[in-house]
Amino acid sequence: MVSPPAPDAETPTAHQARERPSRLIDIAVALLLLVADAVILVVGAMLSMAVGLGTAPSPHSSPTTHDRDVSPLMWLVIWGFPAVAVISSVVHARLRMPVTAVVQGLFTLACAFLAMVWTRMLMS
Known part of the structure; x- marks a missing residue:
């Protein structure tokens, strides 16, 4: 009988194939995403303030009811950012990049808060 071939040192096993990126790469990607996330959050907060102030009724006007129909595309945009942030956080966690996953997790919380605002x- 022929014995099975001995595993070579050059053939990667399942454990070696999932090697995590270096800590420096993790921190660099986290910083890059932190800057991009901060810009997105600042623009979103400014837009919510501008839209909120623009749609606020005048204090001298009589209260009227207005029926607004919000398009599905608007809901997709509003709740799409938190969904993409969750996916990004999970992907970076699966890539074993803990610093980047934490940054994206915090961005997810901030996006969810903005989406609720x-x-x-839009509902009021």
Whole structure:
């Protein structure tokens, strides 16, 4: 009988194939995403303030009811950012990049908060 071939040192096993990126790469990607996330959050907060102030009724006007129909595309945009942030956080966690996963997790929380603010603004 022929014995099975001995595993070579050059053939990667399942454990070696999932080697995590270096800590420096993880931190660099986290910083890059932190800057991009901060820009997205600042623009989103400014837009919510501008839209909120623009749709606020005048204090001298009589209260009227207005029926607004919000398009599905608007809901997709509003709740799409938190969904993409969750996916990004999970992907970076699966890539074993803990610093980047934490940054994206915090961005997810901030996006969810902004999405709730926008939803409340559109529903009122």
